Amino acid sequence: MSGLGLGDLAFYIVAAVTIISAVGVAFSPNIVYCAFSLLGTFMGVAGLYVFLAADFVAVIQVLIYVGGILVLMIFAVMLTHRIADVRISNRSVGRLPALIIVACVAGVMAKAVLGTGWHSIAPGTPSPSTYAIGNGFLGDYILPFELASVVLLAALIGAVVLSRKELKEE
């Protein structure tokens, strides 16, 4: 097929949304705008997952990143700034050295990406992946899966302990 197909066009639109939102996260002077740009990035990445035939991971991305982590971050932004403080500070320092470092790292990585002959196969037709992922979790990856539940429990208890108010005994 020559020219720009509809699927290709959709990919470029989703990728553009992702990257423009990420630019907003990295450069916006207002932390609240950053948080809402992060929403666009997460949704765009979920769209990329759909293009990569990872339907289950895309739904998980929306559920956990957008529904969980982003809400948590916006809560934290609101809790750690006085609401009356209109101009919420989001200082950036050392822009020039950071730009140089990032340019060097990105240059090396771009050279690696474009210069390596990646082993590639013809992608198969997209099919529902939930069954295979479930089999993986309870088959080959049973130990990491069980460890993950322990990690999540520890994180849950740790977050509660860290953020509670100390109750002093009389």
Add this chain to the structure above:
Amino acid sequence: MSIGLAHYLIVSLILFALGLYCVLTRRNAIGILMGVELILNSANVNYLAFSRFSSGQYDGQVFAIFVIMLAAAEAAIGLAIVLGIYQTFQTIDVEATETLRG
């Protein structure tokens, strides 16, 4: 030219670079956490791209789910620490929290 592995790797590279810039320049602790989330997302895009274009198996998707799970745990702990810092220092500017500097 149809969409291939290199397209996804480039998108992921740009996300990583922006996340790294965010981590390096922000002095707001929550802004730094946002940069970390960008980096984790770019790693996930890589996992899924290689899973689709290089292996054809589902291992990459399983790993991506583990990464998302760890990101959730990291965000919960990180934001709890940020709230603790705010209660102690009345600010979350990371340059104000230099009590341990020698």
